[in-house]
Amino acid sequence: MDLTLRVWRQPGPTVPGRFVDYPAQDISADASFLEMLDVVNERLSARGEEPIAFSHDCREGICGSCAMMIDGVAHGPVRGAATCQVHMRVFADGSTITVEPWRSAAFPVIKDLVTERSALDRIIQAGGFITAPTGGARDANEILVAKDAAEAAMDAAACIGCGACVAACPNGSASLFTAAKIAHLGALPQGQPERSRRVLRMVAQMDEERFGHCTLFGECQEACPKLISIDVIARMNRDFLRACTSPPASAW
């Protein structure tokens, strides 16, 4: 395949960026999108030019590193797939493909297609856990978890923390990410003692990180490589309201 890439190049966080066109010729239709970028980068390197910086690691859709807007769509045209799981055969030969980093106030560009996503870690730090220090756990089978509760928890826990939900949201909200963790832990009996405290603290942190508010556009669930449903946001909102109306004395 012969393609043209229109790629966002930005040397550093404080330097303005711009689109640069690169020919991507003789690309195998069986290559993944990242492998196509590897080929382009190796050709740039051979000429002594700086390759396009992009985040990537596992290349099987689970680590959440890769993160690109491809023709304006987070992770590109394949539903339920991260950028690394998109293969070139889905593009038409001869097409021009626009590649940009995530765009969000909370995800500043570091270089080219690489953004800083540590805001998501700080939301987890605020309360995305069950307090269970190593060593004190009782026998695992003493905690019964109904099968459907375990399945619901797993559906939400599948989140890979890539930030596509934020990038896709017109408001730049991290609600799907935050709510997925709240739904995962809230579905389990182990997660109940901290349920109110968790939602209050995580939502407060989300606001502090300059993520926008959720107005239920639903773009996030379309962009999510794990197809996490916005049902989890309803769950978060319910937990939040409940926690606000009857705050446990110990929460603050």
Added chain:
Amino acid sequence: MLTLQSRVPPGPLEDKWERHKFDMRLVNPANKRKYTVIVVGTGLAGASAAATLSELGYRVVCITYHDSPRRAHSIAAQGGINAAKNYQNDGDSIFRLFYDTIKGGDFRAREANVYRLAQVSVNIIDQCVAQGVPFAREYGGLLANRSFGGAQVSRTFYARGQTGQQLLLGAYQALERQIGRGAVEIHPHTEMLDLVVIDGRARGIVTRHLLTGQVQSHVGDAVVLATGGYGNVFFLSTNARNSNATAIWRAYKRGAAFANPCFTQIHPTCIPVSGDYQSKLTLMSESLRNDGRVWVPRQGGDARPPNEIPDAERDYYLERKYPSFGNLAPRDIASRAAKQVCDEGRGVGPTGLGVYLDFRDAIERLGTRVIAERYGNLFEMYQRITDEDPYRVPMRIYPAVHYTMGGLWVDYNLMSTIPGLHVIGEANFSDHGANRLGASALMQGLADGYFILPYTMGDYLASARPPAVDATAPEFRCAEAEVADRTRRLLAIRGTRTIDSFHRELGAIMWDKCGMARTDGGLREALAAVTALRAEFWRDVMVPGAGEGLNQALEKAGRVADFLELAALICRDALTRTESCGCHFREESQTADGEALRDDERFSYVSAWEYAGPDAPAHLNAEPLDFETVHPSQRSYK
């Protein structure tokens, strides 16, 4: 010459760990906060260790080259985690898990370590459930199990096909909790580039910040490496692209012995290479071999589509060679057999490096619906990558590098030959011998991090009482200068060949001559080729960009430079071990019918290589393996 003291406690196998826990010295709670432990790597082993040490009260500095601890490659583990819970009442026990692991490792692991692993396996599941890991459940709410990797009991716990992800997120959340409390100092985007040893003890590391290029020292009372395996020496593997050997390799060059480097596991069922652009290989669960039949055409060069080749002209070679195990032959056997038929020119697919895994008969017998229930998600993953429908056309598979059993040598306390340097998870060599069983990597990573290191670390600190040092010590200054100098040298070469072209060539050499089958002649050729390639790398590599700011090419260049050195050590280890065992198949050492032939008389030991300087060959030390409980036997699958 090193003295390798395994420090295995005396007494009966079952009591060693309990007794050792009592014998170890403790650090007073008020004193714990005076000690700083540096943990490098945030996969299962690193994250669980950092969180637990911090919960105990130590000051923890945690280093990762990722943007977030959650990206570590443990996240990609699919199948499950073993534990000797015997919840299924099918006769499992700590002893059985211990025995299976020792035997699976072809009798090249330390009994005491493996027994302890089996013991703490049960605690891991309790801990993970308490954290909210959403393991699969039965309708009554109890935990579900499945069998795995040919085990005769169902002892594997799982969370769909994302067990590694869920276990890592559990450890990551525990770690983030400690970070949020200010109890762990986390350094993302930070790569360890050297270990600092002062007065014979590991006292810190030197790192490069990947976004600014800043070279920095981190001082501690002990250092823990949890930096994973080195499968990417082979260029193509199932490892993540950034997984590398740099941390353990720099530690090796500072005096830590490297154990069994040639024990590299090759997994039989991966999607084959499809072209030069290929960047990594994707594993397809081994469970597919329960219903799929493996074959190649009888005649080499048979270009007909597979469905047009009649049965009489197919060679179901696993069924032919191993009638009793057939398509379920163990990983090492199945991998070698696939290589053999491809070497004969009978491989399939565009590259000729592939074999068919055919579901035609299973679909005829069971129907498409049953096959879809069992393997639907795997078939979909396969189709997404290859654009071929495995319900209609046989899958193509080929073996790929997957895991490294070798790693830095550690004693029973998980401490390397450098006092104060501890090594956990895949980065050490400790528990899997010459072959790892399925669902055991997650178990080992979490055993080390949650339940073993936090105890042994206290013993080390209480006994050693490391004196105060700071980053102005000449050893730190010197290491910083060396790191900066190396970066400058890499950038100054400005040669004509890309970094990937060297890495790819290195991978091809290692795969051909030090992969699934090894010979004396081949290994010598590989050694010579790797040495020449290394010289060419330092003469002619092109590393674009600058040392300040994000430069992914520079990161890669440093890692490939280390792979080039490590590759030579792997070849030398493979050369000296003239027996076949587990993953390590020396063609000179096989039975009359072509099976691996172990030589317990001469090779019942751990090889521990000691760095002897840039121009001298590494020195081989041997830790003899004594089997007091299990008697080594010959494996047979005919």
